[in-house]
Amino acid sequence: MTLLCDGFCGFLLCVLLTAPQGSLSQLTVTAAGPTQNIALVGDNLTLAVSYSGATNPAIIWRKGPDPVVTWTINSSTPPDIPPSMSNVLRVSDNGSLILETVTLDYTDSYSVEMTKSGQGTASLNFTLTVYERFENVTLGLQPDFAVEGTGRFTLQSAMARGVVEEHVWFFNGIEVKSNSHYTVEQRSLVIHDPNRNDTGLYSLTLRNPYSSATVDRNITVLYGPDAPVLTVSPVQQFFVSGDSLSLSCKADGFPPPTVSWMFGGVTFNDSRDGVLRLTNVTTSQDGVYVCTVVNDQTNASRHENVTVKVYEKPDGSPACSVKSSAGVNLQYECAWPGGTPAAILSFPGLSNSSTGPGHLSLNVSASDSLSGAPVSCTAHHPVQQSTCNITATPPAPFIPSLRFGINAEGKIRVTIGCLSAAAPESTVSWLRGTEAVSGGSVYTIGTTQLTIQDHDMSTFLQHNYTCSCRNPLGVQQRQVHLLAPVISDSSLFPNQDGTVVTLTWEVPPASIVTGFDVQMLGPDLVRSSSHNVSLGRSRSYSDSYRTIQQKPGSARSADVFTLDRTEMYKFRIIPKARLTEGAPSTVHRIGPGKGLSGSAIAGIAAGIPAGIILLLVPLCLLGLLIYARNNDSEQARYPIATDKGMKTKAELASSNLRLAGAPHFSPEYNRFHQAPPSEPSMDLPMFVPPPPVRVATTV
Structure with missing residues (x-):
């Protein structure tokens, strides 16, 4: 038995000694720090772990459900980290997760999972909350x-x-x-x-x-205004003209409501603290006074009214007027409201039986006897009697007005205005030729004007438009004939060097013009910064007119710069009614004449010095003669000599100015215009005329 036991125990010991180390161990992961972590934006922290029961396990860190680090501890292969997180996340040799300079995006739940074959899987959960300090709350x-x-x-x-x-x-x-x-x-x-x-x-x-x-x-919670409370002081049933009283209006609210009083359509905003003081009242102040309280921030308002009775004669004076009745009769009116009792009104010159309390209206047939004749209204009142006068007049002569423009559709718009002073006020009607004009897509009819939209430019020019101002006493008519685009007068003015010209022009008042094309014939304009440099050989010439400037319909002048003074230019102005062109203006020319031969030019160049010498010789002889006469004379030191055959410098300059082309305007005006109503001519440019040149010609 002893031997058997010793043999079995030795066998078990041998098995235990020869078995792989840890084969009976279980992989475990534990937290080496807090599992619930907080951090400030920009901090560094570590989610620390430790493990046991295995060597070099595989590790996976997750942020929420997503893996962010995958690695086998002590592996030569670097950890697998998403590129977007590689600057924040690292993993230590023991598997801890290191976060550097964290941002708010890293607030989340984290988990670590370690796995070793044959030794199981272990996991651990963490939380991380990243905070920022409060700023500008x-x-x-x-x-x-x-x-x-x-x-x-x-x-x-x-x-x-x-x-x-x-x-x-x-x-x-x-x-x-x-x-x-x-x-x-x-x-x-x-x-x-x-x-x-x-x-x-x-x-x-x-x-x-x-x-x-x-x-x-x-x-602050805004409220109100609450219902206003009105009081009248002193308290009595009515007031007599000349009495004084005060009306008070108060209401609660925030902000404190503004108070205004209204009577007879007139608002009194100067009442202090909601109190309206009336002194020396008259019957014109009899009636309903309305108090309005308004919250200026919420615009909420409340109204209350009180009636004030004032007994006395009517205030002021009666008022007279005359109107047109059915276009053929005159309606005379007389009013003197108020008063207790009401005033009795009549027109004794028109009727002995027509009377009315406070207001009277009387229709009479229009006649020549009423034209320009004052008509009196008599106002009877127990305390006072008064009168007022009104005079009916036929329409007065007038001058139509014209305006041109472009409407929203890009078409020409012509507006003709007719206004005639008359009592009663005249009504205006329109004819195109012999046909009545009615409103529509082409014509817009106002009280005193007719607007024509340009559907057909030729329609404007084929018809005369007649406006009639009419009331029961007469009628005034004026005819307007619209003209095509035309220039009535034009001029050209050069500067002293001949490198700049100013073109001016005029148009008749009835000419439909919305713009102008300034055209030139000749070489291109000089583009050099100096006017003294001629670029004629390097510039192109044109044998036809070309537009160099476009001007609006209100323009009356144009400046053209950088001309070559050695070249000849021709200018003209084309008036336009939108796309319709009128006749060109007079052609204006500037520059030297063409056609001189080389020998002629050489002769002129040679003749200039000779001419100067011939001029100096008589001048020297004249000087010697004057000197001799002065020595022989006993007269004053500075005698005044006159020679009717010679001109002064001022006269010569004036003559040269006129020869150079002084402005001359002769605009055409239609028969009801003395001057253009809205497009005056611009001031003419000032210039100095070039000095006269003596020319010698060789034959």
């Missing part, structure tokens, strides 16, 4: 102000940065809890059915492990 209000009786208002917090772990709302220092009146949320506080008692100081306190912040905001 503010409270906003939605809507912009709280109003009593509205559905709700909300206080909303906002911050530049920060992670909230705890929030507490306060109203006037007392913590606010959610109930039927308040709804408390993390970053907002909702006040339902606000009222004036919700006015006060609201506070929000925010906390996290690294910082805290408190922000306050005073909220």
